[in-house]
Each structure stands twice: as structure tokens, then as C-alpha cells.
Amino acid sequence: MSLTKEKWQGQQMKRYEDMFSYVKNRLDKAYSQGAVSKTSIHYSRYQHIERVYAWMKRIVSELSVDRSIKEEALHIATIFHDVGYGVEDNNKNHALAGAGICEEYLRKHGYSENVIEEVIYLITNHSNKELLASEDASIELIILMEADLLDDTAALGLTMDAMITTAKGMPNFYQVYQHMLSYSVSEMNQNPMVTEPAKRFWREKQKLTKEFIRQLGRDLNI
Incomplete structure (x- = not known):
């Protein structure tokens, strides 16, 4: 059966x-x-x-x-x-x-x-x-x-940047900002995705990352 x-x-x-x-x-x-x-x-x-x-x-x-x-x-x-x-x-x-x-x-x-x-x-x-x-x-x-690739990026990636920088000592906001630029922001510069759903998910992450780092830079007067 x-x-x-x-x-x-x-x-x-x-x-x-x-x-x-x-x-x-x-x-x-x-x-x-x-x-x-x-x-x-x-x-x-x-x-x-x-x-x-x-x-x-x-x-x-x-x-x-x-x-x-x-x-x-x-x-x-x-x-x-x-x-x-x-x-x-x-x-x-x-x-x-x-x-x-x-x-x-x-x-x-x-x-x-x-x-x-x-x-x-x-x-x-x-x-x-x-x-x-x-x-x-x-x-x-x-x-x-x-x-x-979609994991550990954008919101989660930025959080990891802050955690990793903190684990190295007692960082200030500027050190966290620079780490984010070197890792999460750099990673999101290109869209490596192939399927249409993944391309859209990545664009959403790019938008979030770009806006977050823009506002953080403004808060830090950079």
C-alpha cells in the first residue's frame, strides 16, 4: 500500500x-x-x-x-x-x-x-x-x-563585527565602525547571487547595511 x-x-x-x-x-x-x-x-x-x-x-x-x-x-x-x-x-x-x-x-x-x-x-x-x-x-x-553566503551578513554580520571587535579588548565606537567597513560593508559591495529570490534577499541586506553604516558614521561625526 x-x-x-x-x-x-x-x-x-x-x-x-x-x-x-x-x-x-x-x-x-x-x-x-x-x-x-x-x-x-x-x-x-x-x-x-x-x-x-x-x-x-x-x-x-x-x-x-x-x-x-x-x-x-x-x-x-x-x-x-x-x-x-x-x-x-x-x-x-x-x-x-x-x-x-x-x-x-x-x-x-x-x-x-x-x-x-x-x-x-x-x-x-x-x-x-x-x-x-x-x-x-x-x-x-x-x-x-x-x-x-546569506547567513552572517547585514544585521547579523554587523552584530558579529561588534562582538569580534569587543572580544579583542575594550574598543571604542570608531574601532567598531572601522571593523564594519572592513568586513560587513566590504562583503556587501557586490551581489554574487544567481537565483532571483537570493538576489532580492541580498539587495535587502545591502540596503540595510548601507543605511546602518551611514547613520553610524553620522552619529560618530565621520
């Missing part, structure tokens, strides 16, 4: 929830053993994954219905894309490490070779943002890279 669409979706969501739990446990264990964030602040890699997943879903939900997307592979790859930060020397090659961890998980849980191959491709290449300009990049890889 075939599953109803609702029941199948429910089972699929349960599988994704189990994956999130697995990834969280891997990353929590790594950080409990002394892994340090490169930003010098308490940065939850797992929370980053949750945010990227949310951006991925926003992009997919607004894409034209005639775009064919391998959503299962995209969902899995997004959940696992940064799990490689949970291994030693992860900053050097976290994408390859994450692909290996995910492959082991998927094989253990009986996923098909096609799905495994697609997911490994996505995780392995997600950090190579130059592929956004490549005609050879799959739509799934583009969406994953867009979602990854």
Missing part, C-alpha cells in the same frame, strides 16, 4: 530531524573538547547550519515552479554542509571531512547511491563560491552556496 503524500512528508521531516540531531551531537562533542572558533567569539556552527537551512528553504519556496530541484539531496547537504568542523584540523578542509561524515551516515541508513553521490558533490563543493559564476554548477549547489 502506497504512502499518502502527507505521511511521506512526515517521515521525511523525521529523517531530517534525526540528521540535525546527529550533526548537533557531533559538533557539540567537538567544541566540548576544546575546538575554538576562528572568529574569537562564541560562534555556534550548529546554529549557523540551522540558519542556512532556513535560507535554503526561503530560496526554494520562491523559485519558479518550473525549476527542477533535487530537494532531498539539497536538504541533506545543507544539514551536513559544516559538520566537518567537528573533526581535527577541520578549518583546513571541513568540506571534504563533512562529505565523508555524511557519506558514512547515509550508507548506514540505506540511502541510494544516486542520493549519496549528489549529496557528496554538494558538500564537497559548497565552500568554492567561485562556482556561483560557473555554468557547470548544479542548481542545488547554487542554492546551497547562496544560502551559506
